[in-house]
Amino acid sequence: MQSIPDLIAKKRDGKALSTEEIQTFINAVTNKTVQECQTGAMLMAIYLKGMTVAETQVLTREMMSSGEVMSWPDAWAGHVVDKHSTGGVGDKVSLVLAPALAACNCKVPMISGRGLAHTGGTLDKLESIPGFNIQQTQSEILEVLTSVGCCIVGQTEMLVPADRVLYALRDATSTVDSLPLITGSIISKKGAESLSALVLDVKFGRAALYKDLVNARELAQSLVTAGNSLGVRTAAVLSSMNSIIGRCVGNSLEVIESLETLKGNGPDDLMELVTTLGGVLLMMTGVASNLSEGKTRISEAVTGGEALSKFQAMMEAQGVTKETAQLLCSENADYYQVLRKSKTCIELKTQERGVVEDIDGLCLAHVLHKLGAGRSRTGERIKHSVGAELLVALGENVSEGSPWLRLHYETPAPTPEQMAQLQNSLVLASEENTNYQKRDLVQDILLPATNHIL
Structure with missing residues (x-):
């Protein structure tokens, strides 16, 4: 049986691992008989050199078999x-x-x-x-x-x-x-x-x-x-x-x-x-x-x-x-009798009239993440009440000063920079110059x- 360093070297050199070699690696990971630095080295070798379709299938099967497999009636x-x-x-x-x-x-x-x-x-x-x-x-x-x-x-x-x-x-x-x-x-x-x-x-x-x-x-x-x-x-x-x-x-x-x-x-x-x-x-x-x-x-x-x-x-x-x-x-449920409601809600308003051409979902998610809606590391607590509601839809005509986003937050409050980022995530165009086209999801x-x- 080849050693773990031999397997790392083989993948590092761009060669395909055999079924037995992948089994050896996954068994060592599961049984904790491989050093963490060796596991990291193998992951980097796979990242840099890739795997064939056959290797990927074996890796998947061996990972699946590393623990219990559910059974049904x-x-x-x-x-x-x-x-x-x-x-x-x-x-x-x-x-x-x-x-x-x-x-x-x-x-x-x-x-x-x-x-x-x-x-x-x-x-x-x-x-x-x-x-x-x-x-x-x-x-x-x-x-x-x-x-x-x-x-x-x-x-x-x-x-x-x-x-x-x-x-x-x-x-x-x-x-x-x-x-x-x-x-x-x-x-x-x-x-x-x-x-x-x-x-x-x-x-x-x-x-x-x-x-x-x-x-x-x-x-x-x-x-x-x-x-x-x-x-x-x-x-x-x-x-x-x-x-x-x-x-x-x-x-x-x-x-x-x-x-x-x-x-x-x-x-x-x-x-x-x-x-x-x-x-x-x-x-x-x-x-x-x-x-x-x-x-x-x-x-x-x-x-x-x-x-x-x-x-x-x-x-x-x-x-x-x-x-x-x-x-x-229930119909017409008052959800906040059960779910936590944020301490503060504010609405962002459009700064001009036009057609909603784009809303940057990634920008929106990043700001909400920093306000506590998400986590940066495993185990970190999150704030379930933090979030945002879109009040407009893509392709919609909006007038200047109309609300387009409702922000729900706790502590900390959003910074001026974060508010600017949210505002910039909305892209408006004039009715004459809009490039908006509804695309299939x-x-x-x-x-x-x-x-x-x-």
Whole structure:
């Protein structure tokens, strides 16, 4: 058996690692028999030299097998599904999609993450609801899925332990942005969920990990290939991420917008993502015969109220009191009876008249992050009430002095520089000189088997 330094040298020199060599490395990481500096060196070698498709598939499989792999009742075969997003601003899709899928008779063991840097985390959003418990054992997850059909939880201690080590070191060694390492991290965790089907929302644009469609498509292809190699029917949706999804950014505000969406009052872009991602999953599992039917089924589950009922049941199953869950899901709910309200709200006003040509979602997210809506390091506390509401839409005509953003904050208050940054994130053009053109949110859909792009 080759030593760890030999394996590092081989990858450093640009050579492909064998299945046995990748197994040796992942076993050493899992069993903590490799020095941290050696693990960091291997990550840097992979980052610089890359991996073949075959290497990436082996890495993913070995990471998945480093801990427990979930198992489900035979009766659920073909209907256990999940979704993963590569991260965006205002991305509350999971909160609407999971209960909508459950309403369509799918089982959704959604294992989600926390926010880091400018990207919000699904778990942080749900924890703004008093009592919501994201820590569930495998037996508790099984119980919630049996009674409700969906759950949204954090990664268990025994699920893909190799990724827990590698993920932390990738951040420390500046090797986060590596195609094989991203692929291995995402797909190994989803593979360990023993899914029938998986859909990936791969973002591209100013506020996404990948700024352009070409690189995002390369990531999508890598993820789809790795997922299918594990026997999980995997597809990817490529969606634009320049502004924000919906109208709200910030944990409590995104929960409110999700609940409003589940009550049939959701913004069009959010519903487009929910129905497209859900439609792809229903098509891949055979619940729907094609994408159009799948999208319709998901839309009807939301507008008909079945998804809202599932969300209420999920909240109660994961620790929220019945009274709190009922209040949040009631018509004309006073959300701030339950959710924390920020100490201060101010509205920013337009400085001229014109057409809303652009809103810089990344700039908005960075300011909110500094005000406490996000975290800079793992374990840091966040302020669930901090956030912002867009009061205008792209392409809208606005007059000078009209409110366009409502900012919710605690302490510290935004600095003059931060207020200027927020104001500059709004781009207006005159009606005569506007370049605004409504663009499709979903650009491509990469399906399994044929790798056909719709």
